[in-house]
Amino acid sequence: MLTLAGRAALITGGSRGLGLAIAGRFARSGAHVAIVGRDEEALSRARAAIVDARRIPSQIVRSFAADVVDEQRLTAVLASFAASAGPLTVLVNNAAVQGPIGEFDRIDWAQWSAAMAVDLLAPINLCRLVLPGMRSQGYGKIVNLSGGGATGPRPRFSAYATAKSGLVRFTETLATELRGTGIDVNALAPGAMNTQMLDQVLAAGPEAAGAEYDEARRRQSEGGTSTDRAADLAVFLASAASDGITGRLLSAVWDPWEDLAAHRDEIANSDVYTLRRIVPKDRGLTWGDR
Numbered sequence: 001m002l003t004l005a006g007r008a009a010l011i012t013g014g015s016r017g018l019g020l021a022i023a024g025r026f027a028r029s030g031a032h033v034a035i036v037g038r039d040e041e042a043l044s045r046a047r048a049a050i051v052d053a054r055r056i057p058s059q060i061v062r063s064f065a066a067d068v069v070d071e072q073r074l075t076a077v078l079a080s081f082a083a084s085a086g087p088l089t090v091l092v093n094n095a096a097v098q099g100p101i102g103e104f105d106r107i108d109w110a111q112w113s114a115a116m117a118v119d120l121l122a123p124i125n126l127c128r129l130v131l132p133g134m135r136s137q138g139y140g141k142i143v144n145l146s147g148g149g150a151t152g153p154r155p156r157f158s159a160y161a162t163a164k165s166g167l168v169r170f171t172e173t174l175a176t177e178l179r180g181t182g183i184d185v186n187a188l189a190p191g192a193m194n195t196q197m198l199d200q201v202l203a204a205g206p207e208a209a210g211a212e213y214d215e216a217r218r219r220q221s222e223g224g225t226s227t228d229r230a231a232d233l234a235v236f237l238a239s240a241a242s243d244g245i246t247g248r249l250l251s252a253v254w255d256p257w258e259d260l261a262a263h264r265d266e267i268a269n270s271d272v273y274t275l276r277r278i279v280p281k282d283r284g285l286t287w288g289d290r
Helices: 017-028 040-053 071-085 109-137 158-177 196-209 211-222 227-238 257-268
Strands: 008-012 032-037 061-065 090-093 140-145 183-189 249-251
Touching: 008 017, 008 071, 008 109, 017 032, 017 040, 017 090, 017 227, 032 040, 032 071, 040 061, 061 071, 071 109, 090 109, 090 227, 109 140, 109 158, 109 183, 140 158, 140 227, 158 183, 183 227, 196 211, 227 257
Parallel strands: 008 032, 008 090, 032 061, 090 140, 140 183, 183 249
Antiparallel strands: none
């Protein structure tokens, strides 16, 4: 099993779902873990589960009630965790909201803007807050959770899709700026899981959610993607095994990420696992070239 021994990792949205699965995997891999969420009762239950998952009793597990859009509170959280666990090595930006569901011009603009604040601006700002410390130690791992709409249109979910595609491009951009610093920044696509977001699609109904409503009903009955693969990929991206792999969008379900360390030079010198514009020749068409 990959080791995260001695690494201090902070996971937002860590009280349930994928965030909790990642936190548990990190604890089993030896990391000191801090989780951030808004529900204090859920945080308390999650912390107890993470404590039970620790590899050794000396690992520090902290939970912090905080809204990811509250910069002052997050600054205090980072300082408190560092005081007990040492400098932050790993940041996992997992917290996200579905946002309003429906046709863009018929949804509430305030809700749309609020979703962008949580899903895009908050993780970007948290990167800004942790980078000085990572730069000073010459090492760090940032994992940004991608999601539906990052690689293609997602009608009726425009806020979530726009935020996630923006977060992937930010990941690529930041990774390029940080090349040579020892800080790796990657995006993780976890797959379609049965989480609270699925419940929100079902609650919105077919008129608002469109085709995704039927897909959500199917997933509810048949089961969605397990959190296991995404949590394992998060461990890989947080570990020394992935050193030098940066600026990539990796699918937990479809990509052979277990073998990527053997191809790190090929990855670094190519645009694989990135978002790029498609031109006619990419599809075998002869027009459009100059």
